[in-house]
Amino acid sequence: MLVGVPGGGESTSTTSTDAAPDVPPTADVRVVLDAIAATLPLPDRGRALLAGPVRGALAAGWQPGVLGAHLVDRVTTITTTTEALMRYRLRVLPETPAVCPCAACRRHVAAAEAAVRQDADRRARDRAAEHHQAAVVDAEAVAARHDALDADLGPVLHGRIVQAALAARPILRSRQLSAARIRTLAASVYTDHGHDSAAIRAYAEGLPPAPSETTTATQTAPDATDSTSPTRPIRMAPSGRLWPR
Numbered sequence: 001m002l003v004g005v006p007g008g009g010e011s012t013s014t015t016s017t018d019a020a021p022d023v024p025p026t027a028d029v030r031v032v033l034d035a036i037a038a039t040l041p042l043p044d045r046g047r048a049l050l051a052g053p054v055r056g057a058l059a060a061g062w063q064p065g066v067l068g069a070h071l072v073d074r075v076t077t078i079t080t081t082t083e084a085l086m087r088y089r090l091r092v093l094p095e096t097p098a099v100c101p102c103a104a105c106r107r108h109v110a111a112a113e114a115a116v117r118q119d120a121d122r123r124a125r126d127r128a129a130e131h132h133q134a135a136v137v138d139a140e141a142v143a144a145r146h147d148a149l150d151a152d153l154g155p156v157l158h159g160r161i162v163q164a165a166l167a168a169r170p171i172l173r174s175r176q177l178s179a180a181r182i183r184t185l186a187a188s189v190y191t192d193h194g195h196d197s198a199a200i201r202a203y204a205e206g207l208p209p210a211p212s213e214t215t216t217a218t219q220t221a222p223d224a225t226d227s228t229s230p231t232r233p234i235r236m237a238p239s240g241r242l243w244p245r
């Protein structure tokens with residue numbers, strides 16, 4: 001069998017020096033033939049015989065790696081030549097990997113589906129990020145509008161609105177009145193009045209004075225020195241009342 005050629009007859013690693021009369025295998029055909037040869041004995045004559053049908057299967061849309069895996073899937077013992085078995089398998093090839101139940105094709109279909117799912121997940125995350133960004137922009141716009149209304153009303157009328165909102169929600173009176181809670185209380189009033197500055201002002205002017213307007217001198221809060229607060233005599237609210245009625 002040995003012909004004394006260096007490299008011993010392994011002609012597939014060199015380019016198109018196949019002794020076979022068939023057209024030299026393309027790189028894709030070679031991938032399939034190499035996959036077969038990795039599992040089964042495949043002499044050059046076998047490679048030449050199989051190149052045509054393999055090329056046909058590739059032309060029908062099979063990917064070389066999937067086709068190679070499909071062709072040698074669950075081959076244990078062969079009672080005939082590799083070429084005969086492969087030619088048979090190439091004849092009864094399913095139309096696409098999607099309809100073949102063999103492990104190699106199922107793996108390929110699963111991988112393809114996973115790629116599609118990952119792509120869909122990525123696009124869903126992108127959309128969610130866009131929505132989140134839009135919501136952040138909206139929230140910033142609302143906050144800016146509320147800041148403008150706060151400044152427009154001034155601390156006295158703003159204080160009345162907060163006190164009235166607190167009075168309407170007794171449960172909040174026992175809780176810490178954080179800056180965020182004050183913002184929320186004022187925001188609900190602003191929303192109720194359609195963010196109409198004049199309407200909010202008219203509403204606030206009709207509210208009873210807030211305690212801070214009558215106890216200015218005893219307040220230690222940073223805003224206690226507000227110059228727009230009326231400088232009335234100190235008049236503490238009756239006990240149990242937020243402000244005198």
Ligand SMILES: [Zn+2]
Nearest residue numbers: 070100102105
């Ligand atoms: Zn298959």
